[in-house]
Amino acid sequence: MIFTLDLEDHRPDERAEVRFPALVESICDALDAAGVRGTVFVVGELAASHPEVVAAVAARGHELGLHGARHVPLPEIGPGPFAAETAEARDRIEQAAQVPCRGYRAPIFSLVPDSAWAPELLTRCGFTWSSSILPAPNPLYGWPGAPTRPFRWPSGLVELPAPLIGPGRLAVPVGGTYLRLAPAPLVAWIRRRFADRPDAWLYLHPYDCDPDEPRWTVPEVGRLASRLLWWRRRGMLERVIRLCAGSRVTLGEVAEDLAPTAPVFDPGPTRQGEGA
Numbered sequence: 001m002i003f004t005l006d007l008e009d010h011r012p013d014e015r016a017e018v019r020f021p022a023l024v025e026s027i028c029d030a031l032d033a034a035g036v037r038g039t040v041f042v043v044g045e046l047a048a049s050h051p052e053v054v055a056a057v058a059a060r061g062h063e064l065g066l067h068g069a070r071h072v073p074l075p076e077i078g079p080g081p082f083a084a085e086t087a088e089a090r091d092r093i094e095q096a097a098q099v100p101c102r103g104y105r106a107p108i109f110s111l112v113p114d115s116a117w118a119p120e121l122l123t124r125c126g127f128t129w130s131s132s133i134l135p136a137p138n139p140l141y142g143w144p145g146a147p148t149r150p151f152r153w154p155s156g157l158v159e160l161p162a163p164l165i166g167p168g169r170l171a172v173p174v175g176g177t178y179l180r181l182a183p184a185p186l187v188a189w190i191r192r193r194f195a196d197r198p199d200a201w202l203y204l205h206p207y208d209c210d211p212d213e214p215r216w217t218v219p220e221v222g223r224l225a226s227r228l229l230w231w232r233r234r235g236m237l238e239r240v241i242r243l244c245a246g247s248r249v250t251l252g253e254v255a256e257d258l259a260p261t262a263p264v265f266d267p268g269p270t271r272q273g274e275g276a
């Protein structure tokens with residue numbers, strides 16, 4: 001599977017220790033050892049506060065995308081401020097790393113019917129592809145009924161939806177907490193399941209591989225799900241490597257290949273004109 005990392009700062013408050021730079025370095029070391037190259041989606045704020053981390057990721061050969069100017073779900077941002085802050089964050093990443101940034105991943109897969117204005121604005125900002133949709137019901141953000149295979153938005157933006165495992169309403173993406181909790185035989189099954197899917201990707205966060213992080217309650221997910229966020233972090237990197245070993249294709253390269261032939265998905269009228 002294609003490796004992707006959502007590079008975000010996971011801390012209860014500003015006083016807590018910044019842990020992601022060291023985690024990113026150890027993740028990159030493990031990827032190098034396994035011959036893996038992939039796509040790293042950076043929250044724009046981190047390109048301002050830690051440009052050296054972003055530059056180091058690019059220098060190791062990984063593709064860079066934007067994981068939101070801030071780690072805020074799209075429906076909470078709205079179309080008004082979205083375009084300006086997104087273009088500015090993209091510029092910041094490009095300046096930090098001196099590589100182009102043409103791909104986008106919405107924070108928490110929050111490209112949903114309420115934020116269907118986003119693809120048009122991303123295209124206007126110069127993005128050519130996105131992997132922002134979880135095409136299944138989800139307690140956080142999902143778009144049941146959206147295509148489960150790569151497609152193009154009417155604006156031309158190529159979308160690479162999250163590959164799913166599990167039946168119908170219980171389908172989940174491959175990555176994060178879902179992958180940490182998956183029993184070992186299921187990991188082997190996932191490997192076989194996606195062997196013939198060149199567009200199949202998984203996602204990881206730096207904190208998924210951080211067993212030593214002190215526990216705190218993440219307000220967005222509540223107390224119970226916060227406990228799940230700490231489960232089985234030890235060994236997560238090994239299972240990711242098992243699924244990605246030897247993969248050297250980036251999501252941007254897949255999107256470029258698919259751009260001429262991917263079917264168009266038009267969700268119908270959106271609120272994109274309002275205040276955009």
Ligand SMILES: [Zn+2]
Pocket residue numbers: 006008067071107108
């Ligand atoms: Zn994220």
